[in-house]
Amino acid sequence: MRRTQLDKVLKILITETPAPVTKEGQFWFATPVNYTVDWKRVETLKKMRHQEQQRMTEYLHTQKCLMAFLARELDDPQPSPCGRCASCLEKPLIPPTFSEKRAIEAEQFFKQHNMQIIEPRKQWPTIEGLGDWKGKNIAPTLRAEQGRVLCMWGDAGWGKWVRRGKQQEGHFDEHLVTAAAELIQQEWHPTPRWVTCVPSYNHPSLIPDFTQELAKALKLPFVPIIRKIRPTLPQKEMQNSYQQAHNLVNAFTVEPCMQEPVLLVDDMVDSRWTLTIIAALLREAGSGPVFPFALAMTSPHFS
Numbered sequence: 028m029r030r031t032q033l034d035k036v037l038k039i040l041i042t043e044t045p046a047p048v049t050k051e052g053q054f055w056f057a058t059p060v061n062y063t064v065d066w067k068r069v070e071t072l073k074k075m076r077h078q079e080q081q082r083m084t085e086y087l088h089t090q091k092c093l094m095a096f097l098a099r100e101l102d103d104p105q106p107s108p109c110g111r112c113a114s115c116l117e118k119p120l121i122p123p124t125f126s127e128k129r130a131i132e133a134e135q136f137f138k139q140h141n142m143q144i145i146e147p148r149k150q151w152p153t154i155e156g157l158g159d160w161k162g163k164n165i166a167p168t169l170r171a172e173q174g175r176v177l178c179m180w181g182d183a184g185w186g187k188w189v190r191r192g193k194q195q196e197g198h199f200d201e202h203l204v205t206a207a208a209e210l211i212q213q214e215w216h217p218t219p220r221w222v223t224c225v226p227s228y229n230h231p232s233l234i235p236d237f238t239q240e241l242a243k244a245l246k247l248p249f250v251p252i253i254r255k256i257r258p259t260l261p262q263k264e265m266q267n268s269y270q271q272a273h274n275l276v277n278a279f280t281v282e283p284c285m286q287e288p289v290l291l292v293d294d295m296v297d298s299r300w301t302l303t304i305i306a307a308l309l310r311e312a313g314s315g316p317v318f319p320f321a322l323a324m325t326s327p328h329f330s
């Protein structure tokens with residue numbers, strides 16, 4: 028289970044009387060209560076929620092006063108029409124059409140403002156295969172620097188370009204190269220001295236091709252020295268941090284490398300474990316500070 032799902036389940040269980048779980052400090056414990064699910068209550072609640080959903084759909088389609096509809100939902104027996112809503116005025120409150128100029132401005136806004144930060148992870152998970160690193164703080168000399176992401180996956184700015192490149196065209200457009208290069212030059216002074224990328228089994232040329240173009244735009248050498256030595260499952264299929272990190276341990280090797288700051292490129296960032304592990308391997312192989320860059324962030328759950 029995902030951590031967030033687990034938390035939800037536990038928070039529901041602790042409100043039961045008698046409760047099958049208890050919490051002390053930050054730890055959860057099972058109690059001796061022989062818990063059985065009250066399916067009748069579950070059904071009643073489910074029915075109520077469906078009725079509420081039904082009412083919301085009606086609200087979307089009603090021709091009558093919207094404020095009166097809401098007032099009735101909140102138990103006002105005789106609401107009068109408000110005279111100000113779209114139904115009362117019989118016209119939309121926001122223009123349903125927009126100019127092309129406006130659309131372009133909106134897209135520009137997204138392209139410029141959806142840059143995201145990747146905060147480096149600071150602690151190794153408690154899993155086997157990490158040797159001395161297991162459960163410890165990541166030494167500052169092995170940590171990634173704060174990284175940058177061009178956009179959110181699928182957003183209305185660069186996000187749709189990234190999705191199209193990955194899912195339809197099989198390569199990332201040169202406009203993405205230019206945008207990435209501009210962002211990197213703006214954000215990092217001095218910029219890293221060489222460029223490498225995260226390898227992939229499923230799309231063996233997608234990221235290296237993009238990274239090569241990016242390196243050329245930055246006038247830096249592209250040195251693909253990271254190798255994937257066994258396939259991994261997509262990070263998004265892993266349910267929690269433990270599984271994600273476990274999936275990646277021992278998946279990569281890095282050759283000895285230049286003792287200069289390096290730009291580490293990937294297309295997508297989600298759990299940050301890939302970048303965390305590769306950054307540590309690069310530092311161990313002798314590189315300077317590692318600056319992660321990804322084209323898109325797949326979920327906005329960390330900052």
Ligand SMILES: [Zn+2]
Nearest residue numbers: 092109112115
């Ligand atoms: Zn009204």
